[in-house]
Amino acid sequence: MADDQLERMKVRYGSVLAEVQRQQVRLSHVHMQDGKLFIQGEAPSEDAKNRVWDEIKRTNPNWQQELTADFTVDTSARTMGAGASSVGTQQTERTYTVKSGDSLSKISKELYGNAADYMKIFEANRDVLTDPNKIAPGQTLRIPG
Numbered sequence: 001m002a003d004d005q006l007e008r009m010k011v012r013y014g015s016v017l018a019e020v021q022r023q024q025v026r027l028s029h030v031h032m033q034d035g036k037l038f039i040q041g042e043a044p045s046e047d048a049k050n051r052v053w054d055e056i057k058r059t060n061p062n063w064q065q066e067l068t069a070d071f072t073v074d075t076s077a078r079t080m081g082a083g084a085s086s087v088g089t090q091q092t093e094r095t096y097t098v099k100s101g102d103s104l105s106k107i108s109k110e111l112y113g114n115a116a117d118y119m120k121i122f123e124a125n126r127d128v129l130t131d132p133n134k135i136a137p138g139q140t141l142r143i144p145g
Helices: 002-012 014-022 046-059 076-079 104-112 115-125
Strands: 026-033 036-043 067-074 091-093 095-099 138-143
Touching: 002 014, 002 026, 002 036, 002 095, 014 046, 036 046, 046 067, 095 104, 104 115, 104 138, 115 138
Parallel strands: 036 067
Antiparallel strands: 026 036, 067 091, 095 138
C-alpha cells in the first residue's frame, strides 16, 4: 500500500525528480514519511537548489500538504566532479512552520538571536510572502543559514 502511494507521488512529482537529475542533486532519501513524499538531497550550488524548489512550486503551489523537501548545498560536490580538490562549505536550509502570534521579527529573534534579521527570512520566502508583516499560522517558511 505504501509502495503504491510512493509510486503515485513519484509520478506526480516526476518533473521535480527530473529537475533534481538535471541539477545534479545527489538524493539521499525519497520515501513516504508521515503521509507525505519526503525528498532529501545535496545540491552542488544554491542556484541548483533554487531551481529544484522552483519546480516543486510550479508543479504544486500547495506542495506543503503532500511533500517534505530538505536540500542542502555542498559546493565541494561541484568542484570535485571536475577533478579539483576543495574543502566545501555546507549550508542547510531549515524550515519553520508559523504559529499563531508569530511575526518575522519574533521568528528571527528566536532563530538568529536578532529580531532585526527578519528581512533575511522575508527575502528567502518572496515566492510565498508579499509583505513581511503578513504571515499566517501553518505557513512553512525557509530559514536561510
